[in-house]
Amino acid sequence: MPEVKAHQIVLAARPQGRPKPTDFRLEDTPIPTPSEGQILLKVQYLSLDPYMRGRMDDRKSYAEPVPLGGVMQGESVATVIASKHPNYSEGTIVLAHTGWRTHALSDRADLRKLDPAVAPVTTGLGVLGMPGFTAYGGLRVIGKPKPAETVVVAAASGPVGSLVGQLAKMGGARAVGIAGGAEKCAYVKDELRFDAVIDHRDSDFAARLAAACPNRIDVYFENVGGAIWQAVLPLLNNFARVPVSGLIAQYNDVGKGDGTDRLPATMREILSKSLTVRGFINYEFAAEYYPAFLHEVGAGIADGRIRYREDIVNGFENAPEAFIGMLEGRNFGKLIVRVGV
Numbered sequence: 001m002p003e004v005k006a007h008q009i010v011l012a013a014r015p016q017g018r019p020k021p022t023d024f025r026l027e028d029t030p031i032p033t034p035s036e037g038q039i040l041l042k043v044q045y046l047s048l049d050p051y052m053r054g055r056m057d058d059r060k061s062y063a064e065p066v067p068l069g070g071v072m073q074g075e076s077v078a079t080v081i082a083s084k085h086p087n088y089s090e091g092t093i094v095l096a097h098t099g100w101r102t103h104a105l106s107d108r109a110d111l112r113k114l115d116p117a118v119a120p121v122t123t124g125l126g127v128l129g130m131p132g133f134t135a136y137g138g139l140r141v142i143g144k145p146k147p148a149e150t151v152v153v154a155a156a157s158g159p160v161g162s163l164v165g166q167l168a169k170m171g172g173a174r175a176v177g178i179a180g181g182a183e184k185c186a187y188v189k190d191e192l193r194f195d196a197v198i199d200h201r202d203s204d205f206a207a208r209l210a211a212a213c214p215n216r217i218d219v220y221f222e223n224v225g226g227a228i229w230q231a232v233l234p235l236l237n238n239f240a241r242v243p244v245s246g247l248i249a250q251y252n253d254v255g256k257g258d259g260t261d262r263l264p265a266t267m268r269e270i271l272s273k274s275l276t277v278r279g280f281i282n283y284e285f286a287a288e289y290y291p292a293f294l295h296e297v298g299a300g301i302a303d304g305r306i307r308y309r310e311d312i313v314n315g316f317e318n319a320p321e322a323f324i325g326m327l328e329g330r331n332f333g334k335l336i337v338r339v340g341v
């Protein structure tokens with residue numbers, strides 16, 4: 001029998017509403033052996049992202065759900081520890097879709113290699129990876145802010161929202177962030193240098209948002225949905241653009257919400273204001289924009305114009321609890337697990 005050293009986290013049960021720790025199961029597995037053409041990866045950092053909540057439900061979406069008992073999906077920064085593939089030597093650090101595993105085999109010829117001399121490798125999971133590209137692609141292709149326009153984004157301290165606001169400002173627009181709690185709001189205003197920030201937990205949130213947007217809103221980058229969208233909708237200008245990136249406030253919803261059907265009012269606004277509301281999944285834009293994204297955002301990080309924050313949790317076994325917390329706003333910055341086996 002091979003020695004058991006690797007670990008994986010599987011979907012033990014489909015969550016009803018908010019996920020529980022018992023919806024996940026930590027399993028031991030043997031460390032796999034690479035065949036010809038394969039590499040063996042040891043995961044250093046596992047990315048936790050909001051989209052994973054959708055994969056836990058058995059419903060039709062843009063991607064297949066994780067089957068019960070299947071390994072949770074996800075991207076990681078990993079080191080090649082054994083190689084039978086000509087493109088990879090031992091010690092190479094790559095970005096890979098390993099899932100929630102400590103070790104994984106890959107036969108891909110196109111993994112992105114990460115150079116720690118260029119940027120900290122964890123940025124490949126955040127500002128210089130999928131979430132950063134979501135901000136870049138959604139803004140560039142759909143939002144298209146012009147100088148002096150007002151761009152609003154929620155989850156503004158997170159990896160998508162923080163870059164949306166900073167890119168908007170770099171293009172000459174006015175950035176208004178929405179975040180949960182005083183500490184996150186201070187970070188968005190003082191460190192990320194947004195023009196204004198509003199705490200969505202304030203009882204007079206809608207009035208404060210209106211006051212922070214004297215010229216109303218030209219681009220609303222939708223990360224959250226729910227009550228924030230309801231406060232934004234009446235403030236949208238004619239011809240406003242709404243890239244719909246995510247709806248995290250709704251990911252744990254069960255059934256049809258609170259029973260108030262707001263779709264007729266929403267459609268009226270879309271029609272009467274000639275709004276552009278477009279959903280997107282970041283990889284739609286990858287072929288055309290990924291190299292420009294890496295170049296522009298990489299340069300912004302190198303010279304300090306773009307700032308980012310990571311929330312690194314220690315221990316592979318703590319991934320479920322950290323993930324559950326992210327859906328309630330307990331993370332502060334890009335959520336990453338340091339696997340450290």
Ligand SMILES: NC(=O)c1ccc[n+]([C@@H]2O[C@H](COP(=O)([O-])OP(=O)(O)OC[C@H]3O[C@@H](n4cnc5c(N)ncnc54)[C@H](OP(=O)(O)O)[C@@H]3O)[C@@H](O)[C@H]2O)c1
Pocket residue numbers: 049050051130131134154155156157158159160161178179180181184200223224226228244245246247248249250280281282283326327328329330331332333334335
């Ligand atoms: N379309 C795509 O290709 C794509 C790709 C990546 C991400 N996304 C989406 O982009 C959004 C942001 O993702 P991210 O990776 O940057 O993660 P993130 O900001 O770290 O997301 C978690 C944050 O969402 C906020 N949040 C959670 N529940 C909320 C609620 N009920 N009301 C208001 N805010 C809530 C919390 O921030 P506060 O405490 O500040 O509220 C929490 O810290 C998500 O909706 C995600 O699904 C889309």
